[in-house]
Amino acid sequence: MAEQHHELAHVFADPSQTVNDARGTAARDLNTPYTFPNYTKAEWTEKANALRQQICVATGLVPTPEPTPLNAQIFGKIEHEDYTVEKVYFEPFPGFFTTGNLYRPKGKTGPFPGIVSPHGHWGRGRLEDIERGSIPARCINFAKQGYVIFAYDMIGYNDSSKQFEHHFGGAKEALWGLSAMGLQLQNGIRAIDFLQGLPDVDKERIGCTGASGGGTQTFILTAVDERIKVSAPVNMISATMQGGCVCENAPNLRLEASNLEIGALMAPRPLLLVSCTGDWTAKTPTVEYPAIRSIYAHFDAEDKVHQVQVDAEHNYNKESREAVYAWFAKWLLGAQDTSAFKEVSYQVESDDDLLVFSDRDLPKHALEQKGILPAWAKRSQETIEKLKPTNAIEHQTFRKEMGSVLQHSLGLHLPNSSEVTLVEPEGAFPTTYHPRYSARHVIIGRQDIGDAIPAVLFRTEPLVGHDPVVIIVHPEGKEKLIDPETGEPALMITDLLSSDRKVLIIDVFGTGEHGEYERSEDTNFFTTYNRTTAALRVQDILTTLLYFSTRGDVSEVSLIGIGEAGLWALLAAGFTNIKNVVADAAQFDSKSGDAFLETLPIPSLRKVGDFRTAGTLVAPRNLIIHNTGNVFNTAWIEEVYQNIGAEQHLLVRKEMMSNDEIAGRIAEL
Numbered sequence: 244m245a246e247q248h249h250e251l252a253h254v255f256a257d258p259s260q261t262v263n264d265a266r267g268t269a270a271r272d273l274n275t276p277y278t279f280p281n282y283t284k285a286e287w288t289e290k291a292n293a294l295r296q297q298i299c300v301a302t303g304l305v306p307t308p309e310p311t312p313l314n315a316q317i318f319g320k321i322e323h324e325d326y327t328v329e330k331v332y333f334e335p336f337p338g339f340f341t342t343g344n345l346y347r348p349k350g351k352t353g354p355f356p357g358i359v360s361p362h363g364h365w366g367r368g369r370l371e372d373i374e375r376g377s378i379p380a381r382c383i384n385f386a387k388q389g390y391v392i393f394a395y396d397m398i399g400y401n402d403s404s405k406q407f408e409h410h411f412g413g414a415k416e417a418l419w420g421l422s423a424m425g426l427q428l429q430n431g432i433r434a435i436d437f438l439q440g441l442p443d444v445d446k447e448r449i450g451c452t453g454a455s456g457g458g459t460q461t462f463i464l465t466a467v468d469e470r471i472k473v474s475a476p477v478n479m480i481s482a483t484m485q486g487g488c489v490c491e492n493a494p495n496l497r498l499e500a501s502n503l504e505i506g507a508l509m510a511p512r513p514l515l516l517v518s519c520t521g522d523w524t525a526k527t528p529t530v531e532y533p534a535i536r537s538i539y540a541h542f543d544a545e546d547k548v549h550q551v552q553v554d555a556e557h558n559y560n561k562e563s564r565e566a567v568y569a570w571f572a573k574w575l576l577g578a579q580d581t582s583a584f585k586e587v588s589y590q591v592e593s594d595d596d597l598l599v600f601s602d603r604d605l606p607k608h609a610l611e612q613k614g615i616l617p618a619w620a621k622r623s624q625e626t627i628e629k630l631k632p633t634n635a636i637e638h639q640t641f642r643k644e645m646g647s648v649l650q651h652s653l654g655l656h657l658p659n660s661s662e663v664t665l666v667e668p669e670g671a672f673p674t675t676y677h678p679r680y681s682a683r684h685v686i687i688g689r690q691d692i693g694d695a696i697p698a699v700l701f702r703t704e705p706l707v708g709h710d711p712v713v714i715i716v717h718p719e720g721k722e723k724l725i726d727p728e729t730g731e732p733a734l735m736i737t738d739l740l741s742s743d744r745k746v747l748i749i750d751v752f753g754t755g756e757h758g759e760y761e762r763s764e765d766t767n768f769f770t771t772y773n774r775t776t777a778a779l780r781v782q783d784i785l786t787t788l789l790y791f792s793t794r795g796d797v798s799e800v801s802l803i804g805i806g807e808a809g810l811w812a813l814l815a816a817g818f819t820n821i822k823n824v825v826a827d828a829a830q831f832d833s834k835s836g837d838a839f840l841e842t843l844p845i846p847s848l849r850k851v852g853d854f855r856t857a858g859t860l861v862a863p864r865n866l867i868i869h870n871t872g873n874v875f876n877t878a879w880i881e882e883v884y885q886n887i888g889a890e891q892h893l894l895v896r897k898e899m900m901s902n903d904e905i906a907g908r909i910a911e912l
Contacts, residue, residue, distance in 0.1 A: 251732060252722040254671050254684040254697040254756055262668075262686060265693025266752065266779055267760030271772035273485040273492065277501040279534035284541040291508055293651075294500055298467055300651040300847050301495040302428045303420030303619075308626045311336055315437055317345060321596060325349050326386035328592060330599045331393065332402070335433040338610035338618055339426070342402035342599045343369060343395030343434075346386040347443065356448035356575040357438035358385055358392040359431055359464070359471075363455030363559070364488060368400035370598075372591050376454060376559040379597075383589040384568065389576060391444050393434055397456065397490060398426050402599040407612050410489050417770065418839050420652075420850035421619045423490035424463070431464035435471070447472070448575050452567050454478050454517075454559030459491040459502075466508035473574045475515040475567045477559050480506045482530050484523035485771075494770035494846030498654050507535045511544035515570040517563050521556035528552055547574075561586050620849070627852045631879065632859065635887045642817075642860055649856050650818065652847040653781050654774040657818055658689050663790040665698075679703065680732070680740050687749070687787055696783050697721070697756040698749040701732060703740050709798040711822075712745045712791045713909060716784055716808040720755025721748035723805075735803075738906035744801075749787055751811070752779040770846050777811070777843045784808075784815040792819045801825070801909050807842060810854075813868070817860025823912045824861055825905050830872035855879040863889030865912050867905075869896035 255261075282290060299305045315333035329345045348355055362378050365371035369378045378394050385392045396402055399409025412422045431451070439446040450473040453461045458479025465474040479486070480502045486492060497505075506514070516532055518524035524531070532550040539548045551566040569581035578584070595601040610618055630645065632638035650657070665685050667673075672684045680701050687696040699721060702710065715735070717723040724733045731737070736746045750756050753776050764775055774782070784802070792800045801823035804812025809827030816824040832838040833854055839845075852859075858866065858880035866884075868877055877895045884893040894908075 250672055250675055251682055251699065251730065252725040254668065254686065254699065256672050257670060260670055261756050261758040262695035262697055264695040264752065264757060264760075266774075267758065267762065269693070270762065270769070271497075273487060273768055273772070274483060275772070277482050277503065279482065279501075279503045282538065282541075287538055287541060290504065294504055295467060295508060296647055297498065297500070297651045298463065298496065298505065300420065300648055300851065301493045302422065302425035302463070303847065303850055304425070304428070304467065305648050306623075306626045306630060306645070306851065308336070308622050313433060313437055313440070315440070319596070321592060322349065323590070326383060328597070330597070331437070332599050333433065333437055335429040336622065338608055339429070339615065340403070340406060340605070340609060341395050341430045341433060343393055344382070344597055346382040346392045346394070348386050348389050348391070351389055353443035354445040355389055355391045355443055356450060356571075357441070357444040358390050358450045358452065358571070359434045359438065360392050360394040361427070361431060361451075361453040361457040361460035361464075362394065362397060362400070363453060363457035364397075369394045369396055370401060370594060374560060375556065379591045380561070380586065380589055381452070381559070381564050381567070384564070384586050385571075387587065388568065388572065388584060390450075390571070391438060391441060393438055395430055395434055397460075398423055398430075405600060405605050406609055407615075411612065411615075412489060414765070414840055414844055415836055416616055417494045417846045418836060418844070418849045419616065419620050419623055420847035421616060422493045424493040424496070427460055427490055428463055428467070431460055432468055435468060439470070450474065450571050450575055452477065452571075454563070455557060456486070456488055456491055457559075459486050462502065462506045462509070465512075465514075466505050469512075471512070473513045473571055474509050475517060475570055476506065477517040477563055477567070478519055478522055478524050478557055480516060480527070480531055480535075481523040482526070482534070489767070492768040492771040495651065495654055496771050498772065498774065503531060503534050506531075507538040510535075510538045511542035511547055513547045513570070513574040514549075515567060516548070516550040517566055518550065518552045519555045519558055519563070520552065623850050627855065630852075632883055633886050638859070638862065638883065638887050645852065645856050646817065646860055648851045649814075649860065652851045653814060653845060654778050655782055655785055655818065656689070656692075658786060658789055660790050660793040662690050663786060664688055664690060665790060676704070679737070687790060689786055694752075694783070694786070696749050696751065696787060698747055698787070700745060700747050701736055701740055702745040703743065709796055710743060710745045711799045711801065712747060712797050713739050713801045713803060714747045714749065714784070714787055714791070715803045715805065716749060716751060716812055717805045718754065718807040720750045722755060724748045733902060735902035735906045738903065739909060742906075742910040744909075747787065747791075749783065751783040751808070752776060754780075764844070775844055775846075778845050780808075780811045781814045784811055785818055788815065788819045788821055792821050799823075801912075803905060803909070807831075809870070810843060813854060813861070814857045817857050821864070823865040823867075823909055825867040825869070825909065827899065828868055828871040828875035830870055830874055832874040833876045834874070859883050863887055863892055865892045867894045867896075867900070867908060869894075870899040871895060871897050873897065
């Protein structure tokens with residue numbers, strides 16, 4: 244009987260054999276070389292739209308809260324012959340402050356172009372003034388040339404250090420889409436708002452430039468905010484090193500992407516790539532620049548992208564600055580001859596004259612670092628609550644908008660059946676036949692991905708037309724769905740087979756016939772480049788569902804998730820048109836951050852509405868959620884089903900339903 248048990252529970256005849264799933268070993272990191280694909284224009288358009296959404300989800304920009312007043316304060320003006328310097332602070336959201344200096348022309352007539360100026364990891368931040376890089380030098384010279392420029396702190400630098408450490412954030416914050424990069428992106432977006440609100444700034448002429456980590460801020464801001472009309476990221480965009488700080492590596496940011504694609508999102512707006520011979524941008528003239536230029540070619544805009552390389556170490560030195568002066572003068576000042584835009588001598592103010600809080604305290608309502616996450620989470624909850632559909636039309640809008648957002652949080656790819664293979668691998672048991680059913684042993688995977696999902700497909704003999712398919716997922720693998728005493732399929736399977744349904748049981752990533760993978764998911768930046776195990780398990784369920792639900796020879800598809808797999812199933816189901824979903828809530832505490840960290844450490848999942856969004860995407864189809872106990876909150880989902888008149892299609896049970904009852908319910912639906 245043991246031999247029969249093994250035959251039904253496993254794909255491979257050799258008990259030691261496991262699948263070779265590329266996702267278990269092919270982890271990317273910030274130094275993994277990246278080859279830029281040869282995108283067609285259509286491919287790039289699709290990629291660009293998806294990547295912008297990916298960046299917005301990764302950095303916590305969506306769902307977007309209602310904007311709050313900046314409450315900008317400008318003071319401490321210092322006047323020079325042809326420019327002025329002022330201190331500034333404002334609030335991107337209540338209690339979080341952006342701090343910096345505003346440099347403006349004097350003796351010229353506006354309105355002037357505006358420039359947002361993020362700094363990089365210089366020791367003195369926006370105050371740094373050394374030969375290798377000077378923030379005051381570029382600000383003063385830009386002001387003299389006729390720009391209004393705002394230089395602001397990275398979080399944890401100078402004035403911002405009174406509120407934050409620079410290395411802010413971790414796994415708990417990541418669940419809410421909160422990160423150092425996200426906060427700095429908030430700084431940049433609201434800095435544009437601030438400049439556009441000044442009477443002497445031309446709203447339609449806004450540029451951005453910064454080097455190193457400031458270069459990362461530049462191309463990230465440029466990618467998501469089209470108000471940036473001209474951009475010059477310096478010494479940063481590379482096909483190798485992607486950024487070595489937590490403030491450059493938001494979770495989920497670079498799944499199937501690199502800084503090359505993010506930089507190319509500027510197209511067709513004017514973009515200058517400044518590189519140097521002494522860092523990771525040494526190959527820009529022959530690697531990164533041609534790659535990005537290929538995207539500009541799709542827009543007949545090759546004249547709007549340019550590169551300059553400086554023979555120096557990592558920098559934003561005078562030569563690099565002068566290249567940017569000329570580029571900005573061409574596109575923001577309309578200068579025909581840019582050769583005159585050279586750097587002139589400048590005088591840097593004292594630290595006290597530049598630091599915003601040198602002579603005053605932070606506002607009393609400023610959040611302490613430990614208070615940022617609670618405030619962010621509360622604001623996020625209020626935002627998602629306002630999106631709850633109250634009727635069928637709002638439900639369709641929610642599905643369209645929030646479906647994409649949840650998809651990017653989970654890092655999901657939605658293949659159709661033609662992109663998925665179902666094969667009998669070498670070493671597999673052949674199809675076995677029993678008096679009441681047959682069992683086919685297969686591997687499911689997506690073409691060109693290298694993933695592998697071991698599965699056993701049970702069906703009655705002979706086949707009856709376009710049989711419905713039921714997919715069952717167990718958190719410990721398909722072996723747990725075979726009776727250990729008899730070697731027969733579990734009664735749930737045989738009951739479903741008796742109602743003329745096919746039944747597929749699968750091993751999702753890291754379970755059953757998968758090997759043991761060494762994935763250090765808690766290492767620095769792992770989730771910036773790779774999906775978590777929990778997200779890959781959701782993907783495997785979705786891949787399997789879409790293989791069957793997009794075929795013409797399957798009449799309907801149902802999904803049953805047992806134990807923790809019920810949570811994965813609920814997250815996957817809404818991206819399909821399957822008929823029935825049965826999700827074991829496993830008494831998961833849906834209000835506990837620790838529960839998410841232990842079971843579902845998926846970046847931004849709580850920010851985008853977690854199971855509330857997932858359940859809303861399933862509606863109005865048949866959904867059973869059981870084993871909720873008193874901790875898995877279904878109130879939102881129940882309200883949505885009622886609001887759209889589909890309450891008869893939802894069943895919620897606090898207790899765990901028996902397998903027999905589940906099979907009976909599926910047979911009735």
